[in-house]
Amino acid sequence: MEKKSTPPPGKTKIINAMRTLLEDRNFSTITISEIATTAGVTEGLIYKYFKDKRQLLHHVLEEYYAYFLDQIDRDLKGVSGALNKLAKVIWSSIDGYATHRVFARIILLEVRNSDEYFQSDVYGLVRQFNKILLDIIHEGIETGEIRQDISTSLIRHTIFGAIEHACLNRVLFNEAISTDETAEQITHLILNGIKP
């Protein structure tokens, strides 16, 4: 109950400003002064709530990611069988990126090039998601739904890689992609390979 007492309006405005600016600009070109102006607060206030510009970015990502994880949990409810779960996770991920372009931008392009990210709270959430996928793969191997001769981490890399690369182009070049179709094709490729 203690943590939930609504955050001060200034803080909320700052977070929203950052999100807005990230809609069409990349992190490194956004200045503190712009954030302050957009939020309608002074520059100093930003440093009341965030250690620096990067930590603000991480916070914005954290809000997205918490929501994303909730959706994943929800989407997996009632789904049984490792392959079915895999298909669902693929769909949910693509849907998450497709629905929230700023979220996709941040995680695919803006955070991984700094060391602080890997120490941050939000990276803890990312690890949670990794674990979800890894657990599904292990389950699949145990039930015999997934072959044993490919390393589990490589399977994970391939799944994430496919999803991220497909969504990346969409983020970069503003291409529209159909979540359903993309998810279906990636799932199909991962499950069956490209041989006829």
Next chain:
Amino acid sequence: MEKKSTPPPGKTKIINAMRTLLEDRNFSTITISEIATTAGVTEGLIYKYFKDKRQLLHHVLEEYYAYFLDQIDRDLKGVSGALNKLAKVIWSSIDGYATHRVFARIILLEVRNSDEYFQSDVYGLVRQFNKILLDIIHEGIETGEIRQDISTSLIRHTIFGAIEHACLNRVLFNEAISTDETAEQITHLILNGIKP
């Protein structure tokens, strides 16, 4: 013959300094002053040869990428059959990233978050590589080696995504990459899928 006349020593030193610094630091934390000191030149000279810090980064990447493309061309010589070529491209890419960690760092983490990159000369080289892969996929579909019901660009995304994601973790966490094993498993997964 005009372009090849050895570049001025200062320029070379600057490029090498940037490369050296990127070995264990990320782009945004490297300062112009550090680059100058490491290179043993003054800060001003950097701006004689490069428009700004980012363009220097792009230039470093360009040198790596030109070499990388040469290797790919060489590696593909004498290989026939779309699937064999695909396997070779996968192996060569992983080898390229594994052998040149700085190259991997730059292309996977440091350039894609800026608009200038996509206008740069080096991005032209990246497109060339994309085309090589796409051509192989098309060839495979024509010869019947590759199924037709998955979009070619999605196949490309999955291949690149798998390679990049697998190498990324190794770049980030300094893990050693077994090129042969990683390449073999990715190839296997892409060709046959994960079903037993």
Next chain:
DNA sequence: ACATACAGGTAAATAACATTTACCTGAACA
């Protein structure tokens, strides 16, 4: 032989930021 252009380079000034500091205000509360 001589001005001169110019590549290669330096040093110091300036501009563009991020970050810190000192302070103000009103409401809760002991």
Next chain:
DNA sequence: TGTTCAGGTAAATGTTATTTACCTGTATGT
């Protein structure tokens, strides 16, 4: 009723990137 403290401001200070003005040797055309 005086005090504390969250929420906020305005201006100073650091840090870096970038620009500017200049220096020096050497090749080059006349």
